[in-house]
Structures are given as C-alpha cells and as structure tokens.
Amino acid sequence: MLYDGLGDEVGSARAMDVATFEDLIDRLGDDLSRWPDDQRLAAVQLLASSAEARALYEEAGTVRRALQARPVRAPAGLxxxxxxxxxxxxxxxDAPVDEPKDAEASGESAPAGKxxxxLLLALCLLPALAALLDQPDLPISLSL
Known part of the structure; x- marks a missing residue:
C-alpha cells in the first residue's frame, strides 16, 4: 500500500493513490474527520491534486445523503x-390446456394477466427510483 499504517506518526503520511482512496472511502465513508490521522492527511493531499479523487468523494457524499433521506411513500390511492x-x-x-402458453414463440404480445x-413490481421499485426523481433536470413525470 502507498500509505502508512495506523501506528505511524501524523507527519509521516505518504502519498495515496486513487485506488487506495476509493477503497478507504468505501470502508470508512466520506467523513474524513473519522479517518485515522495519517490516512486523512494523505486523502486531503490527494483531493487537492486529483479530479478523479474529488469525483469519488462527491459520489460517496451523494450516496450517503441518498441513504439518509426520508423514505419515499407512494401517493395515497396509487x-x-x-x-x-x-x-x-x-x-x-384462456388458452386450451393442451396448447403451450408461450406467447413469444407464436409472435403474440404478452397476455393481459401479466x-x-x-405494475405491482414497478410500485415496489418506486422508492429506489425516488432519488432519480428528486433531480430537477430529469424530464420524468409520474402521474396516473
């Protein structure tokens, strides 16, 4: 690894590469104040010099904020x-029992029973899509 261990003094932090930074941000989170001193100093130096590291840091913050957001509830009556x-x-x-119900093989559209x-699966996925819908630049509308 390109950084010192936890037992080293603060002033001896070595340069950190982006792959190491990404691993640490995945394990320790985006709050650098909670990182060990030597790793935090190396991360701050990397953030000052690397656009890729800054992008990873911003992405981790976005993920954290999305996970901390209020749960999204479906509108009443949906x-x-x-x-x-x-x-x-x-x-x-209904098709006769002796005929296969493979609509794709016969070239028919999917049966209405599906x-x-x-639609219920889409309703279950609505909370996962909420983060995308909160972004004002996306031209998405959910109205029934």
Whole structure:
C-alpha cells in the first residue's frame, strides 16, 4: 500500500493513490474527520491534486445523503388506481390446456394477466427510483 499504517506518526503520511482512496472511502465513508490521522492527511493531499479523487468523494457524499433521506411513500390511492387500470385492460380468453402458453414463440404480445404483476413490481421499485426523481433536470413525470 502507498500509505502508512495506523501506528505511524501524523507527519509521516505518504502519498495515496486513487485506488487506495476509493477503497478507504468505501470502508470508512466520506467523513474524513473519522479517518485515522495519517490516512486523512494523505486523502486531503490527494483531493487537492486529483479530479478523479474529488469525483469519488462527491459520489460517496451523494450516496450517503441518498441513504439518509426520508423514505419515499407512494401517493395515497396509487395502488387502487393501478388495480383499477389493470381491471380495465382487455382480457384474452384462456388458452386450451393442451396448447403451450408461450406467447413469444407464436409472435403474440404478452397476455393481459401479466400486466398487474408488472405494475405491482414497478410500485415496489418506486422508492429506489425516488432519488432519480428528486433531480430537477430529469424530464420524468409520474402521474396516473
């Protein structure tokens, strides 16, 4: 490694490379005040001289802030609107038991019975997408 161990004196910190910085930021977090002194000094020197290290540092801060943000809740009535919309979709008659139900092999579109599970999966993924939706520069709209 390119930095001194924990037992070294503060003044003896050596230069740190970006790969080591990335490993340390993954393990210790982006709050440099919680890093051991020698590693913190080497990280500060690297941040002053490396755009790549600064980008990693900013990315780690963004991830931390996203994880600390309030949980995102679905708007009231969203599930009911999804179920109502799914009920309004045209239904295809059930295929006979002896015929395969492989819609892709026959060139047909997916059966309407698969729409509700996909919509419910999308509802479960809504909190994960919330971080993207909080960014004002993205042209995304969620309205049902």
């Amino acid at each position: 599930v009911d609107r999804i179920v109502l919309a799914a009920e309004k979709l045209p239904r295809e008659p 729409v509700l599970p996909v």
